[in-house]
Amino acid sequence: MPDPLIALILLALMIGLLSLGVWVALALFIVGLFAIIAFANPPAGLVLATTMWGHSHSWALAALPLFILMGEILLRSRLSGDMFSGLAPWLSRAPGRLLHVNVLGCAIFAAVSGSSAATAATIGRMSIPELRARGYPEGLILGTLAGSATLGLLIPPSIILIVYGVATEQSIARLFVAGILPGLMLVGLFFGYVAIRALMNPDLIPQATEHSGFKEKIRASRRLTPVALLILGVIGSIYTGIASPTDAAALGVVLATILAFASGDFTWAEMREALMAATKTSCMIAFILAGAAFLSIAMGFTGLPRNLASWISTLGLSAPALLAALTVFFVVLGCFLDGISVVVLTTSIIMPMVQAVGIDPLWFGIYLVIVVEMSQITPPVGFNLFVIQGLTGIDILRIAKAAVPFFLLLVLGVVLITVFPEIVTTLPDAMAN
Template identity: 50%
Template sequence: MEVLLTMGIMLTLIILFLGLGVWVFLGLFMVGMSSLFFIGDFPLDKIGLIARTVVWRSGSAWELSAIPLFIWMGEIIFRTDISDRLFRGLSPFVQWMPGRLLHTNILGCTLFAAVSGSTSATTATVGKITTTALAERNYSNSLSVGSLAGAGSLGLLIPPSIVMIIYGVLAEVSIAKLFAAGIIPGLLVAFVYSMYIIIRCIIDPSLAPRSTEKLYFADYLSALKDLLPIITLIVLVLGGIYTGIATPSEAAAVGVASTFFLTLVMGSFSWKTVADAAMGAVKTSCMVCSILVSAAFLSTAIGYLHIPAALVEVISSMGLTPFALLAILALFYILLGFFLDGISIIVMSLPITLPLIIQAGFDPIWYGVFLVLMVELAQMTPPVGFNLFILQGLTGQSIGKVVKAAFPFFVLMCLVVVIVSIFPSVVLFLPNMM
């Protein structure tokens, strides 16, 4: 039980530091150093050497170069009219479906997630267009806000995903295979959300007012023209990765260059947009990478204290079945989601949970998708769910109403977690073909 006591002390320190308002990356460093000094009885010079080595090794990983580039690409799209074109392009193709324009939330987030990699950018970019447009047309506010809260989280699951890059670096698995693993589950989530909207709108047609607008062939051609920029970026970025022509980092660079070219062609390029997007990308990238480096140090500290090996022994002695272990971890992550953001959840928990998962016989690629789904759930849980606060700012509603609207989509996401747990081939089908 000594390992549980050690973990309890470290968890208490993390909660204490975060509760005091200490920056996440600094808090993780302080916990790692304190644990090595007081629990492991390491001398300060040895701790300093470990810290320097880990910071340099984790901070200089080539795979991390994709993070600022994907963020920059999303920031540029957010500040140009590509997002407006996305809504206009999708609108004609959903008019025949029960729920009509409500599906633009789902499809818009799915497409934007394929060029962004960020849940907050996905939610904000699609939400700034659709929340106003749907409200003006008297669509159900609850379904509008709830579907955005759920579908906005697809920015983490559908490649290119920043969280998957972080997981790949920490777990030392192929990022390209992780990207491939996220495609089918991401489309499954989008499908489940759309089916829910269809069923709700069949039961109560007033949730989506009937459109009297007649559409002609020319309208669909015009819509395809509006969708062309996003589709072009998806083909260039993901096509380069899956054909093996480019690594994720190289594909990200191609994506940024292509975004610049598209804004020039469409006449929405300006140096102010470039500067604002670059500054936004720098701020977010520094936050992400600093947390990642500090988490790598904490992970190393946990390894030096032999916690993962001891914890594996404890869990093994409990005789848990693999699915019982998954259920416990799922509950653990949902609870963490009440207090921490997604990146912090992954980097803090992975050093402990990954050895358990491998010991139980699960594929680390599959576990990466499972973990991302759990982080997506965290985006929809108060009081730290980023998607909820973004939507609160966009709609001006109380956080309570936003949470209530998002709850059905939280439950639907849980259903998808159950499906991929029972049928792991949903996740591993595409990676196994690479």
């Protein structure tokens, strides 16, 4: 049977299973089993058993539940609320004033949570009531929150970068470091957009009602100290080589627990809630990864990825042309699947193509995460949109409309790292040296 027909049959089966509401992990296992039984000849049961065992005890994967637990602890503590009080005095005179708290708050929380949805929920819970009470425009409140929360996928520690690193056998530490400069670039783009909107239409932004002196700003900044210590402990230990990502994740859980209890309003009941939530999320992701690993092995037995990569190379597509096609593909796919599912469903097929045209897999990981970030604010399955809808009760299409400028800024971010790949590769190269 021709390879394109095999690919179409497997794709149709996958789409059919997902449209029926079958769990992503189960759909991956079913498609993998069908591919081996129908188009290859190894013993399917033995391949399934060895693949699941081989991919379920990865040391690198141990960082995943630890970072998720760290984010769940912070989500339930007072530390996130202290961030607003610590940041607001410093941003009250900037063009756009307290709207920048959404951007900077999301960037800071992203550096300790690793999750886009957790970032949107935590920052939104503290900032939306405050900004509404001060008279800021609804569109910019929702847009800055929805767009900036996507930074939770990119700024390390990033759960999706761990998933990508495990799926493609890339160094998770190098991926984390590679995400720092692109993350800061996106923060700068979001800051710039808010400032330009404020300067073009000053009436949008309410006048500052209170002015803090330098001493008051310093005093307020003390509330940022716990979060700053947590970021330094986690990211600093990875960048300096003192700890692996897994070790740093364990350190982050310990620090987050100590700081949460020290804040005075974190209880053992909330700790149990955090443990249960982290366990459920981690099991879901691990199950999906096991299914993706099995599908990847099954694809290898059918020879599809190798033949597809050879076919792509015969087309003579340049790297930019392939990236343009993949960007459209990932954005469309992200309209219907969450980010982790997008990564695990596509890497086994996409990576041979990417390597065939000479694209660095490390750089491609950051590119992929930024594109997946776009899907977080794209209906109908934009997770950030659902989170904000749950917080505000506002129609999801209104939230999506408010997020459109930030979607376009993410597109600009993809263009910038494509034209200037050094934005991604500089820090990992410096780390290697």
